[in-house]
Amino acid sequence: GESVGLHLPTLSVQEGDNSIINCAYSNSASDYFIWYKQESGKGPQFIIDIRSNMDKRQGQRVTVLLNKTVKHLSLQIAATQPGDSAVYFCAETRGYGNKLVFGAGTILRVKS
């Protein structure tokens, strides 16, 4: 289940289970959202994105859901694997240019 750690919320799941990572965003004007995965010692890597005119988008083993009514974004990972252990960030774009505003992140720990 979820717990709030010293700095970041942590989600611990059993290998093979599905994971759901949640993110709340603050600005209703944001029109593009993106999920990144960051492994220890590496820069963030793109996972999946979604525009505000969609409410669901699927990739390989990942699904992003967008609920604009409550300003909530979630990342679902199917059949979670040990290699999925990382920090996951959501980000939103607002305004001109391509500036992203990042959330604080969620730690995903996969137990074998």
Add this chain to the structure above:
Amino acid sequence: DVKVTQSSRYLVKRTGEKVFLECVQDMDHENMFWYRQDPGLGLRLIYFSYDVKMKEKGDIPEGYSVSREKKERFSLILESASTNQTSMYLCASSLPRGEVSNEQFFGPGTRLTVL
């Protein structure tokens, strides 16, 4: 594959030193960004550039400056390093905001320690 490289993975400097962090991307991207990452705070934008010689302040520009003399290179400068600038620094690049994707591609990061 897009590649974003940063000049150093680890750097140790003393208070008051001038510090240069270099970032190079090989995909001809117009936009480049500098972030710092601290535990519990996520990534915070310091500066970004949308073209050569163009720059704009991000959310936390104080104590930093940037330089973009060539399209592929974006430098972050700490004019006089202070201990509160000890952090992980991440560079990213992207295409201009458009219809396809606003994905930013990140470098591996530079962990800077200011003593």
